[in-house]
Amino acid sequence: MTDSYQIHMRTPHTKQQEFIDSTAKRKIIRAGRRSGKTVGIAILAGQEFLKGRRVLYAAPTIEQVEAFWYEVKMTFAEPTARKALYKNETEHVIERINTQNRLKAKTAWNADTLRGDYADLLILDEWQLMAEDTWDVVGAPMLMDNDGDAVFIYTPPSLHSSGVSKARDPLHAPKMFRKAELDETGRWETFHFASSENPHISVDALTEITHDMSQLSYRQEILAEDIDESWKGLIYKAFDSTVQVLPRFVIPDNWLVYVGHDFGGANPAAIFFAKDITTSDLYAFHEYLPGGGRTPKQHIDSFKDITRGYHVMKRVGGSHQEEEVRLSYSPHGWPIKEPLIRHVLPQIEKVQAFHERGRIFVFEDMFRYLFEKANYSWKLDPQGQPTDEIQDKAKWHLMDAERYILSDLIPVDIVHETSSRIQSFIPMAR
Numbered sequence: 001m002t003d004s005y006q007i008h009m010r011t012p013h014t015k016q017q018e019f020i021d022s023t024a025k026r027k028i029i030r031a032g033r034r035s036g037k038t039v040g041i042a043i044l045a046g047q048e049f050l051k052g053r054r055v056l057y058a059a060p061t062i063e064q065v066e067a068f069w070y071e072v073k074m075t076f077a078e079p080t081a082r083k084a085l086y087k088n089e090t091e092h093v094i095e096r097i098n099t100q101n102r103l104k105a106k107t108a109w110n111a112d113t114l115r116g117d118y119a120d121l122l123i124l125d126e127w128q129l130m131a132e133d134t135w136d137v138v139g140a141p142m143l144m145d146n147d148g149d150a151v152f153i154y155t156p157p158s159l160h161s162s163g164v165s166k167a168r169d170p171l172h173a174p175k176m177f178r179k180a181e182l183d184e185t186g187r188w189e190t191f192h193f194a195s196s197e198n199p200h201i202s203v204d205a206l207t208e209i210t211h212d213m214s215q216l217s218y219r220q221e222i223l224a225e226d227i228d229e230s231w232k233g234l235i236y237k238a239f240d241s242t243v244q245v246l247p248r249f250v251i252p253d254n255w256l257v258y259v260g261h262d263f264g265g266a267n268p269a270a271i272f273f274a275k276d277i278t279t280s281d282l283y284a285f286h287e288y289l290p291g292g293g294r295t296p297k298q299h300i301d302s303f304k305d306i307t308r309g310y311h312v313m314k315r316v317g318g319s320h321q322e323e324e325v326r327l328s329y330s331p332h333g334w335p336i337k338e339p340l341i342r343h344v345l346p347q348i349e350k351v352q353a354f355h356e357r358g359r360i361f362v363f364e365d366m367f368r369y370l371f372e373k374a375n376y377s378w379k380l381d382p383q384g385q386p387t388d389e390i391q392d393k394a395k396w397h398l399m400d401a402e403r404y405i406l407s408d409l410i411p412v413d414i415v416h417e418t419s420s421r422i423q424s425f426i427p428m429a430r
């Protein structure tokens, strides 16, 4: 005789039912905030677990994982209480004992954090906030053995939420959605619904979450529209990460080094560029963000380690008001110059000019730099138009360090600018 247990699942709303019923191997769901994405997918996960499958749910924040876990836990409350299923609260696991049949939830935002599991149904919630490699490098391979299924869930990324994304390309989720829409093989299916299509969320609750949203964010986060326009706020649009991001290589020792500095007790930062002396292209090869608490002498010891064996041509940084900080570096053999251009907007324009000419390359492991580059944006006005103010301007330390040093260089004829100096230092270096 087999024992039977009560399973308590919520009744899906219409839109949830659609993606639960779909038999596509790849599903991508674009839906508004509070529209029922997480609860809906927890219903699907529970059903698939009951069919004997191994389900892995991942989301970049613990809040989402807990929301999902709560649903799952309630669903299987009785069989777990009666020890017919094994449950581990800290690991967020429910398992049919001594089988591969398992349901697990974890926080993951990139390849490394997802690694170490396998599944035959993989769910990536808040996909727009994860790095692309979560899927390419780890997610897809983990499904290969069992020809598993995948579900991607996202809310269109708006500036309202951009700050926490781990994505290199802020539009990777919309791009995947568009590709999925074009698929004619039946492998992919797309789903789209707004927050208001969740009958369980009240008008009051919706008003509460939308009251400080711009019109544009409302269209993205509530109506779940993919609108490229939101990224008209992106400052360095001309930076093409598909071309300009490269695997790391050893910088030849005759290349010249340029360093940008951003001061600040809690978050000092520096960015190191090396210039290829034949092409004059600049390669960002080191990002320095040690956190607070170090003396100028300690910073400089690190700078010297980073640049050992190379000729440092220029060190530039700080605003006009920060002369004192600059002076504190000089006695230790690291003189830093005030930027030639004092104002932020023309400094940014200089960096833009470098990007437009394709003169800046970045090593692919410069994670913080790439993150800042992909998120550094103008504040948008209520109509969604960019202003000339930087969104969260105090938090982009590497962008600050970069504009200081690059505004001191000339993108077009940088060769001419430095050639006389190259000649004068080479004999000395020998």
Ligand SMILES: Nc1ncnc2c1ncn2[C@@H]1O[C@H](COP(=O)(O)OP(=O)(O)OP(=O)(O)O)[C@@H](O)[C@H]1O
Residues within 6 Å of the ligand: 010, 011, 012, 013, 016, 031, 032, 033, 034, 035, 036, 037, 038, 039, 040, 064, 067, 155, 198, 200, 201
């Ligand atoms: N089928 C359902 N039955 C009852 N309540 C539901 C159902 N689906 C969603 N809800 C309720 O609606 C609210 C939002 O659901 P959920 O957390 O799944 O949305 P979400 O789209 O994942 O939200 P967020 O954008 O905040 O991650 C929750 O209070 C949830 O309990």
Ligand SMILES: [Mg+2]
Residues within 6 Å of the ligand: 037, 038, 039, 064, 067
């Ligand atoms: Mg959710």
